[in-house]
Amino acid sequence: MKVIAFNGSARKDGNTAILLNLVLDELRAEGVETEMYSLAGKPIQGCIACFKCFEKKNRRCNVEKDIINECIGKMVEADGILLGSPTYFADVSAGMKALIERCGMVGRANSDMYRRKAGAAVVAVRRAGAVHVFNSLNYFFTINEMIIPGSTYWNIGLGRQAGEVNNDAEGVQTMKNLGKNMAWLLSRIHS
DSSP states (O other): OEEEEEEOOSSTTSHHHHHHHHHHHHHHHTTOEEEEEEOTTSOOOOOOOOOHHHHHOSSSOSOOSSSHHHHHHHHHHOSEEEEEEEOBTTBOOHHHHHHHHHHHHHHHHTTOTTTTOEEEEEEEESSSOHHHHHHHHHHHHHHTTOBOOOOSSOSEEEOSSTTGGGGOHHHHHHHHHHHHHHHHHHHHHTO
């Protein structure tokens, strides 16, 4: 089993990465293969609504000049997907929004190719707006017929400067519990 985590933060090793790694650590402890993929510094744009993915049905986006087809390939190969984003003006980062739009369109165009994979949202926030980000990420999973594991609270960690989320004891525990629950869910899906 494998889980791919997409870090939608502009800071490759910031709070979003720290939170995602807490989840991945628990998955690895349960024998799940993991990979972190950072969107930071990589070219990515939103969907241009050309609908070529619906015409071609080749599991690819027709826009070839950025990382999306690589990301789609990683999603297809994985059994579970983590989407992590910081909270920017009470919403997901622009890179994460582009990932959701484009990977989501290609998935829907190709017989809902992420169906029944496990998916979970991870959110870093300084103070407020995280619930909206959490919901935005979860919409990707629900529209793609994915299964969302829960945790002991919403998957949110508080912190502004890189590393501050480590001081959020409840957020840290929430991420660890999410990792354990995702590992459990994956074992049930594949049994």
